[in-house]
Amino acid sequence: MKIIALGIESTAHTFGVGIIDSKGIVRASINNVYIPEVGGLHPVQVREHHMNNFKEIILKALRSAHISLNQIDLIAFSQSPGLGPVLKIGALIARTLSQLYDIPIVGVNHCIAHVEIGRLMCKVDDPLTLYVSGGNTIVSAFESGRYQIFGETLDLPIGNMLDSFARDAGLTHPGGPKIEQLALNSKNYLPLPYVVKGMDLSFSGLYTATKHLIMAEEFNKKYNLEDIAYSLQETAFAMLTEVTERALAHTKKEEVLLTGGVAANKRLQEMIEYISMEHDAKFHVVPLKYAGDNGVMIAWTGILQYQARGGDELDQTIIKPKERMDNIPIPWRSE
Numbered sequence: 001m002k003i004i005a006l007g008i009e010s011t012a013h014t015f016g017v018g019i020i021d022s023k024g025i026v027r028a029s030i031n032n033v034y035i036p037e038v039g040g041l042h043p044v045q046v047r048e049h050h051m052n053n054f055k056e057i058i059l060k061a062l063r064s065a066h067i068s069l070n071q072i073d074l075i076a077f078s079q080s081p082g083l084g085p086v087l088k089i090g091a092l093i094a095r096t097l098s099q100l101y102d103i104p105i106v107g108v109n110h111c112i113a114h115v116e117i118g119r120l121m122c123k124v125d126d127p128l129t130l131y132v133s134g135g136n137t138i139v140s141a142f143e144s145g146r147y148q149i150f151g152e153t154l155d156l157p158i159g160n161m162l163d164s165f166a167r168d169a170g171l172t173h174p175g176g177p178k179i180e181q182l183a184l185n186s187k188n189y190l191p192l193p194y195v196v197k198g199m200d201l202s203f204s205g206l207y208t209a210t211k212h213l214i215m216a217e218e219f220n221k222k223y224n225l226e227d228i229a230y231s232l233q234e235t236a237f238a239m240l241t242e243v244t245e246r247a248l249a250h251t252k253k254e255e256v257l258l259t260g261g262v263a264a265n266k267r268l269q270e271m272i273e274y275i276s277m278e279h280d281a282k283f284h285v286v287p288l289k290y291a292g293d294n295g296v297m298i299a300w301t302g303i304l305q306y307q308a309r310g311g312d313e314l315d316q317t318i319i320k321p322k323e324r325m326d327n328i329p330i331p332w333r334s335e
């Protein structure tokens with residue numbers, strides 16, 4: 001039987017509402033992104049922003065799908081991981097809708113949702129996934145019933161690091177695309193800290209080094225911002241590529257999936273595509289619309305979860321800000 005799910009994404013900047021059916025047909029995808037005027041992400045401000053906008057986003061999604069809430073068979077929401085105050089908004093709205101309209105509810109892990117929407121949109125079965133965004137840097141693949149984590153950042157997530165550097169350099173948020181543009185104009189590599197520990201990554205030393213380069217005497221004399229942007233990308237992306245390649249050699253997966261907001265970067269795509277080819281694996285980038293945070297990925301993963309093990313009881317819908325994707329059994333997939 002076909003079911004229709006409404007998914008609510010609310011882990012960070014994005015309040016997203018997606019509607020999709022169990023055949024994988026997207027009915028609506030409305031995402032509203034909070035962009036801070038200055039500085040980083042303040043949970044309380046994000047929460048207020050989502051609080052002020054959720055009703056309009058939900059109504060827009062329903063209108064765009066030409067359906068009413070009564071026709072929704074499942075409510076899914078991002079339950080983990082993320083900022084506590086922000087996750088709470090999504091959970092509260094999902095629970096309220098579920099209770100008022102008597103619709104089953106499921107809580108979904110945001111990182112797993114990135115992988116599942118990637119599998120659907122790119123038509124891949126069993127990929128090794130590099131998920132790179134403002135809040136996450138994870139190399140993951142399905143093994144022993146779970147999405148195991150083969151490598152991850154030990155400190156700053158890649159997108160957050162790029163955005164912080166961009167802010168220090170006086171560029172506006174989000175910094176990633178601006179750094180990509182600047183980097184195109186340089187081939188002058190400045191040596192920077194390259195830190196891979198085992199299978200994990202550390203970006204904080206790299207970030208500090210680029211900050212020093214901006215503040216140094218020689219800035220705009222011996223090198224410029226384009227050179228730093230180029231060197232930063234080459235170093236950070238080579239680190240990501242090394243870990244992804246080693247995970248690929250270990251897992252022997254035949255497909256590679258690149259997702260998250262940073263997946264939009266052409267240079268990163270090029271590097272990951274290259275190592276995929278070297279290992280005879282097919283390379284896929286999740287389309288931009290579904291690579292960044294969105295409600296559809298939550299709705300789709302909600303359907304998979306609901307079909308495999310039913311809805312959640314209300315007391316199972318408590319948010320889990322720190323829950324890791326490798327902690328969660330994946331009953332909808334077999335070895």
Ligand code: ATP
Pocket residue numbers: 011012013014132133134135136158159160162163174175176177180260261262263264265266291292293
């Ligand atoms: P998450 O909650 O999954 O961590 P997020 O809130 O960071 O996600 P996304 O849309 O997945 O949201 O990612 C945004 C990040 O992607 C920002 O750090 C931004 O700078 C980065 N980004 C976007 N485009 C590019 C690009 N072309 N090159 C590098 N980074 C990019």
Ligand code: FE2
Pocket residue numbers: 110114133260292293
């Ligand atoms: Fe995300």
